[in-house]
Amino acid sequence: MVSIPLLDHNGSIVGVGFPSAPGDRFNMTARTSALTQHGDSQFIHVTRNPDGTENWDRAPRHKSPWTRGTRSPRAIYAIAHANPNEFFLTVRTGLVPRRVAVDGTTYGQIVSASQYFRHSVSVNPRSPILLLSCNSGAGPAARLAADVLHSDGGVLTDIHAPKGVVLMQAKYSKEPLVVATTGMDVVESPWVTYVRDRPSTKTEE
Secondary structure (H helix, E strand, C coil): CCCEEEECCCCCEEEEEECCCCCHHHHHHHHHHCCCCCCCCEEEEEEECCCCCECHHHCCEEECCCCECCECCCCEEEEEEECCCCEEEEEEECCEEEEEEECHHHHHHHHHHCHHHHHHHHHCCCCCEEEECCCHHHCHHHHHHHHHHHHCCCCCCCEEEECCEECCCHHHCCCCEEEEEECCCCCCCCEEEECCCCCCCEECC
16 A cells, blocks of 8 residues: 655654545645644635536635634544545556545554554654545545544544545645535635544534
8 A cells, every 4th residue: 555654844643545546645744844843734715616616705614623713723634535434545456557446444444554654643642633635535535534533543532624625646645635625605614624522423514
């Protein structure tokens, strides 16, 4: 399984990335390497029209659901491509890497086994977990992964996942997280929170 450590601006490991498309390594590391101690305390919610264009003229900033007061605790990241039902990873079988789809339970097991993720959780056990995988919160994918992380992954905190597309291109790396949704109003939260004390329970903030 191809994975990379995600580092913040100080070179500390803050999670794991699973690149499976061209440019992923650069975009994933650019996102987290720009993080300061209280990074991602805000996010931008931009809506998309049916033709795919985005309404940047009405894209407000919001306080992130994992932010308490004016500061965001240092988050731990697991980044992979996804849809509402599955996550996408790269496996090495022979000479040619192959992209595969796995369900949320399997992804949770893979994240839990990652040395980069385990290290991040051991150093910052009270940090919230961000599953930065597009649309994973819109279906069972993130919920199943969160159940495994809470039961077997040593995660003691809430887990958050997007119901829309996270714009991970490097050009956005120094901006708040941008989540693009279709069919939602900008005042609605594009995040789902899986609460540690009640596995499988989700709240929308």
